[in-house]
Amino acid sequence: MGVKLLLDKAHIEGIRYYDTYRKNGGYTSVEKALKMSPEAIVEEVKKSGLRGRGGAGFPTGMKWSFIAKPEGVPRHLVCNADESEPGTFKDRYLMEFLPHLLIEGLIVSSYALGSNATYIYIRGEYAWIPDILEQAIAEAKANGWLGKNILNSGFDCEIYVQRGAGAYICGEETALIESLEGKRGNPRIKPPFPAVKGVWERPTVVNNVETLAAVVPIMNMGGEEYAKIGVGRSTGTKLISACGNINKPGVYEIDMTISVEEFIYSEEYCGGIANGKRLKACIPGGSSVPVLPANLLLKTAKGETRYMNYESLSDGGFATGSMMGSGGFIVYDEDQCIVKNTYTLARFYRHESCGQCSPCREGTGWMEKILKKIDTGKGSHSDIDLLWDIQRKIEGNTICPLGDAAAWPVAAAIRHFRDEFEWHVNNPEECLRRNYGLAHYADERAVIA
Amino acid sequence: MAETPLFKVTIDNITIEVPAGTTILNAARQIGGDVTPPAMCYYSKLKNSGGKCRTCLVEVAAGSTADPRPMPKLVASCRTNVMDGMIVKNITSERVQDARAGVVEFLLINHPLDCPVCDQAGECHLQDLSYEHGAEGTRFEFSKRIFKKHDLGPYIQLHMTRCILCYRCVFVADQLTNKRVHGVLDRGDHAEIATHIEKALDNDFIGNVIDVCPVGALTDKTFRFKNRVWFTKPVNASCNCSKCSGKVHLWMRGDEVLRVTARKDEWGEVEDWICNECRFERKDIKDWTIEGPVKVNRHSVISQGHYVGLKKPNETFSKVMNGRNPRLLMDIHSVSEVNKPGVNLAAIKGPAHSTDFDPPKKEISNE
Ligand SMILES: Cc1cc2nc3c(=O)[nH]c(=O)nc-3n(C[C@H](O)[C@H](O)[C@H](O)COP(=O)(O)O)c2cc1C
Ligand code: SF4
Ligand code: SF4
Ligand code: FES
Numbered sequence: 001m002g003v004k005l006l007l008d009k010a011h012i013e014g015i016r017y018y019d020t021y022r023k024n025g026g027y028t029s030v031e032k033a034l035k036m037s038p039e040a041i042v043e044e045v046k047k048s049g050l051r052g053r054g055g056a057g058f059p060t061g062m063k064w065s066f067i068a069k070p071e072g073v074p075r076h077l078v079c080n081a082d083e084s085e086p087g088t089f090k091d092r093y094l095m096e097f098l099p100h101l102l103i104e105g106l107i108v109s110s111y112a113l114g115s116n117a118t119y120i121y122i123r124g125e126y127a128w129i130p131d132i133l134e135q136a137i138a139e140a141k142a143n144g145w146l147g148k149n150i151l152n153s154g155f156d157c158e159i160y161v162q163r164g165a166g167a168y169i170c171g172e173e174t175a176l177i178e179s180l181e182g183k184r185g186n187p188r189i190k191p192p193f194p195a196v197k198g199v200w201e202r203p204t205v206v207n208n209v210e211t212l213a214a215v216v217p218i219m220n221m222g223g224e225e226y227a228k229i230g231v232g233r234s235t236g237t238k239l240i241s242a243c244g245n246i247n248k249p250g251v252y253e254i255d256m257t258i259s260v261e262e263f264i265y266s267e268e269y270c271g272g273i274a275n276g277k278r279l280k281a282c283i284p285g286g287s288s289v290p291v292l293p294a295n296l297l298l299k300t301a302k303g304e305t306r307y308m309n310y311e312s313l314s315d316g317g318f319a320t321g322s323m324m325g326s327g328g329f330i331v332y333d334e335d336q337c338i339v340k341n342t343y344t345l346a347r348f349y350r351h352e353s354c355g356q357c358s359p360c361r362e363g364t365g366w367m368e369k370i371l372k373k374i375d376t377g378k379g380s381h382s383d384i385d386l387l388w389d390i391q392r393k394i395e396g397n398t399i400c401p402l403g404d405a406a407a408w409p410v411a412a413a414i415r416h417f418r419d420e421f422e423w424h425v426n427n428p429e430e431c432l433r434r435n436y437g438l439a440h441y442a443d444e445r446a447v448i449a
Numbered sequence: 450m451a452e453t454p455l456f457k458v459t460i461d462n463i464t465i466e467v468p469a470g471t472t473i474l475n476a477a478r479q480i481g482g483d484v485t486p487p488a489m490c491y492y493s494k495l496k497n498s499g500g501k502c503r504t505c506l507v508e509v510a511a512g513s514t515a516d517p518r519p520m521p522k523l524v525a526s527c528r529t530n531v532m533d534g535m536i537v538k539n540i541t542s543e544r545v546q547d548a549r550a551g552v553v554e555f556l557l558i559n560h561p562l563d564c565p566v567c568d569q570a571g572e573c574h575l576q577d578l579s580y581e582h583g584a585e586g587t588r589f590e591f592s593k594r595i596f597k598k599h600d601l602g603p604y605i606q607l608h609m610t611r612c613i614l615c616y617r618c619v620f621v622a623d624q625l626t627n628k629r630v631h632g633v634l635d636r637g638d639h640a641e642i643a644t645h646i647e648k649a650l651d652n653d654f655i656g657n658v659i660d661v662c663p664v665g666a667l668t669d670k671t672f673r674f675k676n677r678v679w680f681t682k683p684v685n686a687s688c689n690c691s692k693c694s695g696k697v698h699l700w701m702r703g704d705e706v707l708r709v710t711a712r713k714d715e716w717g718e719v720e721d722w723i724c725n726e727c728r729f730e731r732k733d734i735k736d737w738t739i740e741g742p743v744k745v746n747r748h749s750v751i752s753q754g755h756y757v758g759l760k761k762p763n764e765t766f767s768k769v770m771n772g773r774n775p776r777l778l779m780d781i782h783s784v785s786e787v788n789k790p791g792v793n794l795a796a797i798k799g800p801a802h803s804t805d806f807d808p809p810k811k812e813i814s815n816e
Contacts, residue, residue, distance in 0.1 A: 167636065184633065189500035189528050355614060355633070355640035356501045362555035365638035369591045380804055386588055393551030396522045397503055 002268075003229050005217040005237045006210070007253045010097050016132065018139035021100040027145055029219035033108040034153040041112035045215065047223030049235035054080055054171075054208030055286065055326040056401075057310050060215075066195040067113055068203040075203045077115035078180065079106060079212055081122040081129075082164055082171035086287035086348060087328030090239035091209035093251040095122075095129050098213070099136035103159065105212040107145055108219055110157045113205055118159045121176050124166040133161050168352035172400045173206035175354065186354050187400035208326075210239055230256040234309035238324070244282075244331035247271035256309035260284070261298045263308050264331065277333035281416075284313055285325020287345050288405030290412030291338070292322050318412065338420045339431075342413040343371035349406035360403035363394040367410055374421060377428030384421045388414050458531040460484050460507075461541045473526035473537055474505055478716065486539050487549075487578050489556070489663050490615035491527035493718055498620050499527035502613065503552045504578060508545050511536040523548055546582075553582045558589040559638065560664075561610050569665030571678040574717060575613065590802070596641055601631065602649025604670050604729045605659060609641045612666035618642065618658035625722060626652040642666070653692055656728040660711050660719050671729050672700075672708040681707050683745065686737040692724035698743055699734075706732045712743075 014020035021027075033041055046061030067075060079102070083091040095102055102120075110118045122130055137159050140146045148156045162180055164170045170179045174188035177199050198204020214236060218226045227235045234256040243249045246264065248271035254263065263269045264279065273279050279294045299306055301320035306312050310324045332341065350364040370387050373379045391407035391414075398404070414421060424431045453468040460477050461484045467476045475493070477485045486507055491499030499505075505527045509520040514534025523545060526537070539545055557579060564570040596609035614633065619642070622629035631650055634643045644650070650658070659667050681700040688695040700708040709728050711719040731737065797805050 169636070189525070350637055353637035355635075355637045356616075357503050358501070358552055358555045358613065359503055361614065361638050361640070362558055365594075366555075366558055366589065366591075378804070393548065393555070397506060397548050397551070399500060399525075 002253070002255045002258065003237060004253050005221075005226075005229075006094065006098070006101065006213055006239065007251075016097060016099060016136075018100060018136070018143060021098075022143070025220075026100055027104055027140075029104055029216045030107050030111075030145055031151065033111055033219050034151050034155060038112045038114060041108065041219070044223040045112070045218060048218040048226040049223075049230075049233060050211065050214055050218060050226070051233070051235075051310065052208055053210035053214070053238065053327065055085070055288070057324060060207065060211055063195070063207075064109075064113060064205060066193075067205055068196045069114070070203070073202055074116060075114050076199045076205075077106065077110050077113050077118045078173075078176065078199065078204055078206045079118070079120040079209055080171060080173065080176060080206050081120050081126070081209050082168075082176060083126075083209070083326075084123050084168040084171050084352075085326050085328055086345065087243055087283065087330040088241055088286045088326040089243075090241045090251050090327055092126060092129065093241070094209055094213055094239070095126075095133060099132050100140065101213050101216055102133070102209055103136050103140050103145075105215040106159055107140075107150070107157060109205075109207070109212050109215050110159075111153075111155050115205075116156050116158065118157060119180060119199070120159065120161045121170070121180055122161060122163055123170070124164045130161045130163055137161070167354075168348075169354045169400075169402060172402060175400070176206060177204065186356050187402075189399055210327075231307070231309055232311050234311060234324075238308070238327055240308070240327045240329050242270050242329040242331070244329075245274045245277060245333035245336065246331045247274050254308055256307065258308050259298075260306045260308055260313075263329075270329075270331065273331070273333050275333070277335060279331065280334045280336060281332045281338065283322075283328070283330040283332075283409070284308075285323045286328035287330070287348065288401075288408060289323040289325040290318055290321075290408050291332075291342075291416065292412070293416045296320050296416070297322075318408070319415070322412070337375075338413050338417040339371065339375050339424050342410055343368070343375045345409045346371045346406070349402065353402060353406070354400075357398045357403065359394045360398045360406065363390050363403070364406045366390055367406070371410075374424050375431075377424060377431045379421075379425045381422065381425055384414060384418065384425070454533075456531050456533040456535070458533075458535045458537065460537045461539050467531060469530075469533075471531055473507060473509075473524070473529050473531055473535075474499075476531050477526065477537075477539065483540055486526050487574075487582065488527055488716075489574055489578065489613060490617065492617050492620070492661055493716075494722075495617060495620040495661070496624060498615075498617055500525045502556070502615055504549060504556075504582075506545060506548050506552070508538040508542040509535060510538050510542075549582050550584065553579055554584065554588070556613055557583065557587070559594040559610075560613075561593060561595070563611070567608075567611065567665040568668045568673060568678075569611075569662075572717075573665060574663035594638060599643070600670070601644060601667075602651055604656060604725065605650055606668050606670050606673065607642060608666050608668065609643070610666075611664045612642055613664055614640060614642070615663055617661040617663070618667055621658050621661055622650070622652075622655065625654045625657060628652075653724045653726070654722055656725045657711065657719065657722050659728075660713070663717075669708060669710075669728070671732070675707050676702055683743040685712065685740040685743055687740060688727065688731065688737050690724060690727055693727060694721040694723070695727060696721050697723055697727055697737075699737060699739070701734075704734055706734055706737070 009015050009024050012024060042061055042064045050060045051057040052060055081091055106118055146157055164179060167185050169175045170185040172187045173194055175185040179185035180199055194204040194206055196203060229236050237253050237255050240252050240254055252269050265272050281291050281293050282297050283291045300315045313322055313324045315321045346368040350368040353360045353364045355361040367390055370383050374383055391410045394403045395407040455466045456469050457464060457466050458476050463480050465476060465480055474486060474488060486505040488505045489502035505525055506523040507526045508523055511517040512520060513532030599607040601607050619632055630648050631644045633640050659669050681702050683698045683700050686697055686699045696712055698710050698712050699706050711723045714720055
């Protein structure tokens, strides 16, 4: 069994409620933190090596130290619970089963950043979770962990839950801030960065749910101890939401030393490929990151074992690697059609583009149309090159990373599965009838019964 | 007051000094000419505008003297401030040209290209942009996105199909009027400018949305189909107006005032916002004091008809066709690169389709 820092108490009955949570050691990190200086906490988080769990993997301690501190201007912490990346559902699990863990992390982080009003921005589709969070907040407040002068430290803090209206783009931090202010959720043009001008032009830090929850074990065990778990710059534990054609889909906490192979095939985690099929490909970090064929997923291009951590997953760059992203692990078995799946993703990005910048607004729609054409057997060879050219002209030329996120899956699909696209062009009738591609990418291993 | 320091910036090998806080685009505008990136959404008179259309992307080859590292991505020159010692590449950068061609293509794929029936033709920035940076053919072969026309009150018509979502009209309503009643609905390529419930745009200064709109999406109903802009003659005129400066351009045909707009500078930007009364109601020459002819800006076909700087195109027709001899001039396929010029279009039944240009498929035996 790997180390568990976040989900270690998830199985305890009633852990969702304050009394049980407190009895099991909850809120000790707040007691500890409020005796320290805010700077010391930031230092602890820096030492822990914690990296943002929202997708980009930016070091959290460093992000916190960038926040501007102009005299007399309030600062804010915003928890990004918009979790809308296809394949990612780890934050939901945390909030649903361990709401107090998030609240605890939020109190410590708010103290470290000097935020007296902290917000949780949660996606509208998680309709039942705000109630859970609000109940936890009320319980925490009733027990003196929120409100005025917490534990006589002189620090005041309130946490507010704000629901989004169902837009993926509102997970992008500046769009989230716009939406939180009650405006249309368009990403802002940076600079200025949120650390200087965020919510209501005040210095703001936006962090993912899991990032902020991880502050609790960091405070409890100390940054240095936390940094000992994991490997290299991938410290601590990471939640992975695994889905697709596996025997045991679900949310798993891993320490980042296990191999991708172990994660997919061991009984502790995904339990192997479902229905006795073989592994074909996998999107290891949420729909935005490049898809990898089985051979490049289990081993890097250099033939080394690939591990479930930031460095190893991105080994080889985009040519032969992928990214840790948000930890949405989507597994394809041999029957899955790459073209169809890429089309599905393209549809998503087209639907979710905010429409501000021309390359993303028009390019996502164009890619979707071409992919549909190829998927339904009406494509031509020049369409594949055109698709490549379109994604190339979107990538890097947009306001926010959604443009890149729309381009990468298409690029990776063509890069690794070009012959599958060509097969669709050459076999129009068969691809409509059978609608799955070439199985020869599948992992050769015998099926684990 | 402390003086703003001057920053040296080099754009396409031309060095210029500008006050700190100047954007790359505005520095380039001071140099002028080809060095200036095209701007479809930025509008110097509108706060927060810019950054969206991405036509003004440039490459920063060196960030500053203090930190000479290049910037990894192309940046929107309209929203990036110069630093001392910055080196910028616009027309000298292949990456920029490539990205810009991409942006132009993106802006055009869903554009109706209905210039022949569009009142904006002749003063349309999208026409200019495509002429200067676009390709001669299209690679988009799907049906285009269409919207219905809307009347936004008695004076303004919205052709959403032509809109490039530059947001300028939204900023005008935000910054010139006290209550904005239109905005962007929905998102992505299905986003549209709308009032949500059909509502008139009703404000003394709302007519300015027509002037800021770079394309023919917002047009003046009092001028609708009256004439082509290049047949009309712009003059500077003024009146004593209680609401605005009263400084306008009159667009005349003979003694008839066909249209009134705000005066625009060489970048096509309004100099002084004008009120609706001047724009829509004062169509009698007696309402105005004529000051003289307008010096028409560099990229306008209007200047070709009337005034100084008459230029003959330097390409002849046969040069453009480059030895090809199309059946019809409308035959865009024979001048486009994607579709093979070798394919005989006359042999294709109905409109040509991409599959018509693929290598022949294996014959299915019909025994
Ligand atoms: C289109 C888009 C969607 C995003 N969605 C989310 C999201 O749902 N949840 C999240 O935590 N971060 C999301 N992000 C990343 C955030 O912008 C931001 O980087 C993150 O919240 C920072 O938190 P972290 O440093 O703790 O990872 C998204 C980014 C983009 C570009
Ligand atoms: S990249 Fe897409 S989602 Fe991001 S700002 Fe541009 S249009 Fe909006
Ligand atoms: S209607 Fe015109 S001004 Fe308004 S967003 Fe569209 S193109 Fe821009
Ligand atoms: S003018 Fe700069 S992005 Fe539109």
